[in-house]
Amino acid sequence: MLKLENLNKPSHKGWKRVADYLLYTGLPAVNIFFLAVQPVSAEFSLWGAAVANLLIMLFKGTTKFTADETV
Numbered sequence: 001m002l003k004l005e006n007l008n009k010p011s012h013k014g015w016k017r018v019a020d021y022l023l024y025t026g027l028p029a030v031n032i033f034f035l036a037v038q039p040v041s042a043e044f045s046l047w048g049a050a051v052a053n054l055l056i057m058l059f060k061g062t063t064k065f066t067a068d069e070t071v
Contacts, residue, residue: 006067013068019060027056 001012034049 002062002065003067004065006065009067011063011068012066015063015066019063022056023060027053030056 030052
């Protein structure tokens with residue numbers, strides 16, 4: 001499923017849809033959540049947002065190595 005050869009092929013539609021949803025909807029929501037959770041320390045908010053952003057971006061990057069099997 002995950003192969004370097006798939007980088008130039010069209011991405012798997014299901015995984016691409018999930019990754020795009022997380023990138024365009026989930027990422028802003030996570031950042032707003034960590035800004036709104038102010039009773040916790042600023043350091044926790046910063047690290048929480050950074051880790052969430054990194055995980056979402058890594059997932060989006062990983063989907064580039066999937067291929068649509070119907071092509």
